[in-house]
Amino acid sequence: MTLTVASWNVNSVKARLPGVVDWLKSAEPDVVCLQEIKCQDEDFPRMEIEDLGYNVETVGQKSYNGVALLSKRPIDEISHRVLPGKEDEPQARYIEAVISGESGAVRVASIYLPNGNPSPGPKYDYKLDWMARLKTHAGALLALEEPVILAGDYNIIPRDDDVFDAAAWAGDALIREESRDAFSAIKWLGYTEAFEQVDGRAHQYTFWDYQAGAWPKNNGIRIDHLLLSPQAADRLDSVEIDRGPRGKEKASDHTPIIGTFRL
DNA sequence: ATGGTCGGTCCCCGA
Numbered sequence: 001m002t003l004t005v006a007s008w009n010v011n012s013v014k015a016r017l018p019g020v021v022d023w024l025k026s027a028e029p030d031v032v033c034l035q036e037i038k039c040q041d042e043d044f045p046r047m048e049i050e051d052l053g054y055n056v057e058t059v060g061q062k063s064y065n066g067v068a069l070l071s072k073r074p075i076d077e078i079s080h081r082v083l084p085g086k087e088d089e090p091q092a093r094y095i096e097a098v099i100s101g102e103s104g105a106v107r108v109a110s111i112y113l114p115n116g117n118p119s120p121g122p123k124y125d126y127k128l129d130w131m132a133r134l135k136t137h138a139g140a141l142l143a144l145e146e147p148v149i150l151a152g153d154y155n156i157i158p159r160d161d162d163v164f165d166a167a168a169w170a171g172d173a174l175i176r177e178e179s180r181d182a183f184s185a186i187k188w189l190g191y192t193e194a195f196e197q198v199d200g201r202a203h204q205y206t207f208w209d210y211q212a213g214a215w216p217k218n219n220g221i222r223i224d225h226l227l228l229s230p231q232a233a234d235r236l237d238s239v240e241i242d243r244g245p246r247g248k249e250k251a252s253d254h255t256p257i258i259g260t261f262r263l
Numbered sequence: 264a265t266g267g268t269c270g271g272t273c274c275c276c277g278a
Contacts, residue, residue, distance in 0.1 A: 011278085012270055036278090038271070063271050064278095115278060155278095209278085210268035253269075253278080 001102050002237065003073070003263040005031045007110070007151035007224050008245075009207075009254035013037040013068070016252055017045050023245050024052050029258060030072045031099060033110030033151040037066035044068065061092035067110040067152070074100045079107065084140075085133035093130070101263045106232070107141065111152030116173030124173050127155070131182040139189050141229065147263055148229035150191070153254065155223055156183045158193065161202035162222035174223060192233035194226040194259050195241070204241055207254045215246060226259045235262040 006029040010016045013034065024032070032054070037044060041060040049056050054070040059081050069075070076098045083094040096109040113134070116127030134150075141148045157175045160166040169175045187193055195201060205220025214220065228236060237260040246255035 015270060036270095064276090117278080212267075214268095 001262075003031065003101065003106065003261045004029045004258055005033070005108060005149050005151060005226065005261065006256045006258040007033040007035070007153070007226060008256040009035040009112070009153040009224060009252060011036050011038070011252040011254065013044060013066075014039055015250065017048060019245060019248055019250060019252070021048060021052065022248075023242075023256065024049070024054070024070075027242065027256070027258070029256075031108055032070040033108065034068040034070065035066075035110060035112040035153045037068050038063060039066060057095060057097060059092045059095045065092045065112055067092060067095045067112050069095055069097050069108065069110050071097070071099050071108075076100055076105065080109075083130070083133050084137045101147065103263075105146055106261075106263050107144070107146055107148045109148075109150045109152070111150055111154065113152065113154045113156070115155045116179065119171070119173040119176060124176075127173060128178060128182055131179075131186070135182070135186045135189065138186050138191060138227070142190050145231060146229065147232035147235060147261070149232050149259070149261075150227040151259075152225070153223060154183065154225050156180065156225070157221050157223055158183060158196060158225070162205070164203065164205070164219045164221070169221070174221065186227065190230055191227040192230070192236075194228055194233075194236055194239040195222070195257065197233070198239065206241055206257055208246060210253050224254060224257050226257065228259075232261065232263070236260070237262060
């Protein structure tokens with residue numbers, strides 16, 4: 001028995017609904033972490049997703065941001081709807097749930113980390129502050145000694161091998177040294193970044209800009225990640241990027257990444 | 264040669 005956990009920034013769930021439904025039907029992931037749903041909770045196409053066999057939990061916001069968790073397994077508890085550390089956070093960027101595993105609980109979060117551009121500036125400061133909060137919370141989760149999967153759009157290009165041309169992105173908030181250091185700091189707590197721990201993987205992307213023919217030229221970046229606690233990393237079978245949805249009509253600029261776990 | 268992106272919302276902002 002395996003548990004598949006996907007992460008996908010859909011860039012508006014309403015604009016993407018036919019594509020999302022098609023993908024859920026064909027890929028049949030057990031758990032899906034969505035980002036940038038760009039709607040309030042009451043406007044989420046809940047019934048269309050529930051009809052596919054998913055439990056649905058959302059943290060929505062008008063126009064911007066917004067995250068959701070879809071799960072075929074029972075959701076035992078929503079442990080957080082805001083990233084701890086700033087409870088009056090106005091931006092919908094975090095939801096964390098406890099999901100029933102084959103042998104105990106699995107904790108899954110859908111994360112939409114701030115973009116941070118332009119940098120430097122207040123938006124970049126917000127990104128780094130948000131990452132510091134994430135580090136604190138991720139550390140606290142490790143103490144539970146549970147399988148934890150922190151999945152989402154991190155807006156971080158971890159290595160130069162995760163971008164078609166690092167020079168073209170120099171100075172961008174997604175690639176700056178401070179951004180990478182903040183991401184590394186979370187990993188150093190004891191988290192494994194699922195995709196990069198597989199040897200020899202380079203220049204496989206999860207995002208291609210709408211502009212300048214980035215998709216046909218494969219001018220992409222890898223910014224959607226699964227961070228795993230040791231108890232989740234031990235049970236990871238494989239992790240893959242599914243480029244299919246990016247090539248469809250009315251595509252999101254991101255495509256899903258899927259981890260398969262013995263959980 | 265020129266223009267060359269989306270989505271949501273309100274005529275511009277965020278990515």
